Amino acid sequence: MRRWQDGRVTDAPAIPPLAEILASARVVALPLATRFRGVDVREAVLFEGPEGWTEFSPFAEYDDAEASTWLAAAIDYGWMPQPAPVRNEIHVNATVPAVAAASVPEVLARYDGCRTAKVKVAERGQTLADDIARVRAVREAMGPEGRVRIDANGAWNLDEAEHAIHALAEFDLEYVEQPCATVDELGELRRRVGYMDVPIAADESVRKAEDPLAVARAGAADLLVVKVQPLGGVRRALEIVARAGLPAVVSSALDTSVGLAMGVTLAAALPALEYDCGLGTASLFTADVCAPALTPKGGVLTVGRVTPDAALLDEHAASVEQRDRWLARLTRCHALLQG
Incomplete structure (x- = not known):
């Protein structure tokens, strides 16, 4: 994985293999009560790492370079221990x-x-x-x-x-x-x-x-x-x-x-x-x-x-077309992080 520091990109712990991410990946589509940010349904990819469940959900208009930063965040949250809280x-x-x-x-x-x-x-x-x-x-x-x-x-x-x-x-x-x-x-x-x-x-x-x-x-x-x-x-x-x-x-x-x-x-x-x-x-x-x-x-x-909740993941699963589009996007972003 790569991270920003002092205005430059530096190395961080290696990202997990793509297959490890895809093994638990679920694509969901959640309806909104009121149209917001131009959408009525919010789509996201959820997957589970050693530290717990995490999310990859860059907006549709973002290119792969920008979206890869969102994937870096998702991987960090799912695979790395997080800073200790100072409030509950x-x-x-x-x-x-x-x-x-x-x-x-x-x-x-x-x-x-x-x-x-x-x-x-x-x-x-x-x-x-x-x-x-x-x-x-x-x-x-x-x-x-x-x-x-x-x-x-x-x-x-x-x-x-x-x-x-x-x-x-x-x-x-x-x-x-x-x-x-x-x-x-x-x-x-x-x-x-x-x-x-x-x-x-x-x-x-x-x-x-x-x-x-x-x-x-x-x-x-x-x-x-x-x-x-x-x-x-x-x-x-x-x-x-x-x-x-x-x-x-x-x-x-x-x-x-x-x-x-x-x-x-x-x-x-x-x-x-x-x-x-x-x-x-x-x-x-x-x-x-x-x-x-x-x-x-x-x-x-x-x-x-x-x-x-497993039942909610099933209930709100995205269509096959949406799923394939999101997993292809995740795959491209993963390649960018590796690069």
Whole structure:
């Protein structure tokens, strides 16, 4: 396996043979309660290593080079002992897709006891007025003590982001996640809105960057959003956070409960954790691979590995065509890691 360190790739323990991974591999397709990130069904490959079950689930649009980092994370979690936790439970946020304002209470009802909500904004085909209505509905539902953050996934340009933050600031935003796409834009936006005391968080500028520390060096963010699969595993994510010197919040990549447990392992190992984490996203599914699913109870998740239920793996098995496509993708990514 190969890992990132000090801006370069270094050697790590050898990856297991492909046959060993494929021997237990199961491809699943889980339906979502609400369309999210452009999908209604989330597909993933689950397989079992010596340390337990793990997950490989890069998004469909990612090429093999990017997806191989997700496989490195899955192998690390399944084959290597993980860093010791410094906390036993993780507070998590509710995630509100780009739904109509009237649907907000129904979405929030899926999250038991969460004191924080992350609201998707800047959805293609929607307007700022839609965003304002959605965020207002979340603030009304959460009450004045609730924490409300927004996530634009880099969809705004600099002027749009500045205008939107002004328009949404009345809802007492905890932070704005990836309002613009580039590090330069984030830095300039942070300077423009600094007087408003609305922190800027970087997500894509960390997990999709060749240099995940560039945003921190540029002073372009107040905190980092880290996701364990896209960053190559728990240890690599911990290294990035330590070197960045910024607060971090751990979020999911719309994982199954198995992948969420990997994220919980990262959150549990961070020396400091000031923010509720975006690891409650199993609540977006109408089905999962674990019984019970790793959903928040009283706003928290318990730290620890999970094991999928054999009957649920069968019930939610992907079609033969989906299975073959995913296993071929895993095979290509495995070859890249070996190379």
